[in-house]
Amino acid sequence: MKIVLNGDPVDTAAATVRSLLDEQGIDAEARGVAVAVNAAVAPRGAWAETVLAEGDAVEIVKPFRGG
Incomplete structure (x- = not known):
């Protein structure tokens, strides 16, 4: 399915937020x-149950080291 991940179109086989992170x-x-x-925060405890759909906009924010 096609989603928008961090502003970029992406083809994914992931059905849930958790599987997208793994992918x-x-x-x-x-x-x-x-x-x-889709601009709604997905609670960490619900990632495995948060189902993705065609056209969803997903933003993933992760920490990075800097100085």
């Missing part, structure tokens, strides 16, 4: 990771 190589257990689907 993108993002550690869902890492501190600081946050996800919004």
